[in-house]
Amino acid sequence: MLYFTSSGKPVWGQVFSSYFIAVVAVWLAVLVTLCLGSALKDKVTLFFCAVMVSSWYGGLWPGLLTAFLSWLALDYYFIAPFYSLDVNTQELPDMLAFIGTALFISWLNSDQRKVKSSLRQARDELDAKVRERTADLVRANLQVQSEIAERRAAEEGLLQAQNELARIARITTMGELAASIAHELNQPLGSIVVNGDACLRWLAGVSPNLEEARQAVEAIIRDGTRASDVLVRTRKLVRSGKGTRERLDINSVVQEVIAWSNDKLERSGVSLRLKLQDDPPPVTVDRVQLQQVILNLVMNAIEAMLEVSESSRVLWIHTEKQVLDDLLVQVADSGPGIDPKHSSRIFEPFYTTKANGIGMGLTISRSIIEAHGGRLWVAKTQHGSTFCFTLPIDRKLGRG
Amino acid sequence: MDSEEPIVFAIDDDASMREALSRLFRSIGMRAGIFSSAEEFLEFKRPDVPAALVLDVRLPGLSGLELQRQLNGTGIPIIYITGHGDIPMSVEAMKAGAVEFLTKPFRDQVLLEAISAAIKRDRENRKEWAEIAECRARYDLLTQREREVLKHVVEGLLNKQIAAKLGTSEFTVKIHRKGVMQKMKAGSVPELVRMAQKLDLPSLKH
Numbered sequence: 001m002l003y004f005t006s007s008g009k010p011v012w013g014q015v016f017s018s019y020f021i022a023v024v025a026v027w028l029a030v031l032v033t034l035c036l037g038s039a040l041k042d043k044v045t046l047f048f049c050a051v052m053v054s055s056w057y058g059g060l061w062p063g064l065l066t067a068f069l070s071w072l073a074l075d076y077y078f079i080a081p082f083y084s085l086d087v088n089t090q091e092l093p094d095m096l097a098f099i100g101t102a103l104f105i106s107w108l109n110s111d112q113r114k115v116k117s118s119l120r121q122a123r124d125e126l127d128a129k130v131r132e133r134t135a136d137l138v139r140a141n142l143q144v145q146s147e148i149a150e151r152r153a154a155e156e157g158l159l160q161a162q163n164e165l166a167r168i169a170r171i172t173t174m175g176e177l178a179a180s181i182a183h184e185l186n187q188p189l190g191s192i193v194v195n196g197d198a199c200l201r202w203l204a205g206v207s208p209n210l211e212e213a214r215q216a217v218e219a220i221i222r223d224g225t226r227a228s229d230v231l232v233r234t235r236k237l238v239r240s241g242k243g244t245r246e247r248l249d250i251n252s253v254v255q256e257v258i259a260w261s262n263d264k265l266e267r268s269g270v271s272l273r274l275k276l277q278d279d280p281p282p283v284t285v286d287r288v289q290l291q292q293v294i295l296n297l298v299m300n301a302i303e304a305m306l307e308v309s310e311s312s313r314v315l316w317i318h319t320e321k322q323v324l325d326d327l328l329v330q331v332a333d334s335g336p337g338i339d340p341k342h343s344s345r346i347f348e349p350f351y352t353t354k355a356n357g358i359g360m361g362l363t364i365s366r367s368i369i370e371a372h373g374g375r376l377w378v379a380k381t382q383h384g385s386t387f388c389f390t391l392p393i394d395r396k397l398g399r400g
Numbered sequence: 401m402d403s404e405e406p407i408v409f410a411i412d413d414d415a416s417m418r419e420a421l422s423r424l425f426r427s428i429g430m431r432a433g434i435f436s437s438a439e440e441f442l443e444f445k446r447p448d449v450p451a452a453l454v455l456d457v458r459l460p461g462l463s464g465l466e467l468q469r470q471l472n473g474t475g476i477p478i479i480y481i482t483g484h485g486d487i488p489m490s491v492e493a494m495k496a497g498a499v500e501f502l503t504k505p506f507r508d509q510v511l512l513e514a515i516s517a518a519i520k521r522d523r524e525n526r527k528e529w530a531e532i533a534e535c536r537a538r539y540d541l542l543t544q545r546e547r548e549v550l551k552h553v554v555e556g557l558l559n560k561q562i563a564a565k566l567g568t569s570e571f572t573v574k575i576h577r578k579g580v581m582q583k584m585k586a587g588s589v590p591e592l593v594r595m596a597q598k599l600d601l602p603s604l605k606h
Contacts, residue, residue, distance in 0.1 A: 187416075187417065189505040190420075190481070190506065191419075193505035193506065193507065194421060194423075195420040195423060195424075197424060198424040198426075198427045201424070212426070222416065223416055263458070263484070266458060
């Protein structure tokens with residue numbers, strides 16, 4: 001058998017050494033058998049060993065060479081007539097048996113060796129394949145990880161952009177509400193100034209009325225707090241902070257939004273009709289975000305109604321518990337309604353039908369409602385337009 | 401001058417403002433009636449004294465301007481107070497006859513001056529109305545013929561001209577004319593003319 005490298009070329013060094021071992025093994029067998037002399041009864045044994053060793057080490061052909069050389073050596077040294085290659089007919093069967101056995105051993109050993117080597121080769125190939133596959137997997141894994149990181153960064157960026165847009169939309173709405181805020185602030189400020197003046201009058205004169213003056217100052221303090229509350233509310237609506245969710249009564253949020261938009265409603269000649277669910281089940285929401293959604297819908301409704309005559313401007317806000325575990329909020333107006341050619345696109349980003357709109361209000365509103373596990377849609381109505389959204393009822397400690 | 405004690409009314413939906421106004425009026429010893437809505441004020445039976453109305457423009461239900469329209473017949477002078485200086489709204493209010501339009505916050509001096517101006521205006525109005533009512537009562541005493549004579553006298557016609565117009569004698573006209581001057585308690589023709597103007601007789605319009 002020849003030795004080949006992985007590139008297919010025989011390894012001449014190994015070929016040579018295997019034949020060399022064959023010769024040496026036979027020579028050693030002769031030497032030892034001669035030295036032991038009559039102490040070794042069966043002269044054949046060591047030669048079998050030589051065949052075994054060389055066929056094991058070198059394969060079939062070195063084995064056969066050993067068998068041949070052993071036969072020659074046995075014939076020459078140990079079979080009468082000694083020191084001659086002649087064969088006594090009496091010894092012939094033994095010699096043939098030896099040759100046969102030696103050939104058989106050679107074949108068996110070399111075959112065994114072949115199996116073993118092919119096994120080794122198969123194992124090596126398998127190892128290589130496993131290593132290759134493992135490397136592939138590691139590579140793929142790294143790629144997936146970097147893709148995940150990329151996606152996460154993109155999502156974070158998107159969220160940030162969305163938050164920023166939501167804030168801009170809030171500020172835009174706040175701009176429209178500036179008059180309302182001024183009114184909210186001037187109300188307590190007006191009381192403060194009147195009370196202050198009244199207080200001075202009660203303190204003046206020969207016998208000041210301290211009790212009246214004290215009451216006036218108390219009223220001043222109360223109104224100061226009220227004015228500060230307005231500012232806190234305004235700041236809450238404008239700031240970009242991370243939303244914190246709390247369990248709320250939906251009607252209270254609606255009422256707050258109405259408080260903000262009252263002034264605008266009045267100036268636009270819109271009459272408001274409220275139908276609020278009695279004792280509504282609580283919802284877990286971000287108050288500021290929810291205010292923003294309702295405010296946005298109310299502002300849209302008011303603007304839409306500017307196109308119709310003042311006497312027919314009506315805004316309806318309904319809150320209602322659904323049969324399913326949902327709370328439905330409806331904001332409807334008596335405006336001209338939504339043109340069917342716009343209705344499928346109004347929730348798209350930057351899509352607007354207003355001259356100075358940025359087209360993000362409804363987009364942001366929808367993403368806010370969906371982030372709360374609800375839905376926002378426009379209902380099909382014969383007159384005006386109706387926007388609806390749902391919010392899941394918080395049943396953890398729910399009342400109903 | 402009228403000796404009746406005047407009263408100031410105020411309507412504001414903000415409880416705190418109502419309390420503050422009431423305290424201010426109390427501090428200067430002014431009679432006041434404070435209401436939270438226009439409807440509440442309309443239901444109130446107002447005493448027959450000179451008055452002024454301090455009115456918040458923005459009210460729930462009937463708004464300030466709507467109330468002003470309803471009150472225009474009664475002639476109570478109105479001072480508006482508002483949380484936001486809305487120019488078109490203030491123009492509309494002033495056109496409709498408001499005394500003053502104040503933006504919150506305002507100083508007491510400004511408000512009180514406006515109130516006293518309003519009360520002064522109401523006093524004059526009331527005096528005027530009283531005179532008109534008096535003239536009207538006297539005019540009601542005249543006969544149809546006397547009224548015709550009065551009309552022509554005020555127009556500046558001579559007795560002879562009036563007699564020709566009415567198809568009667570100059571003497572009869574003189575008698576009617578004497579009756580007119582007596583019943584109207586007019587000392588002279590110019591005084592009679594002033595009364596006729598106050599009565600705003602349709603036949604006198606050109």
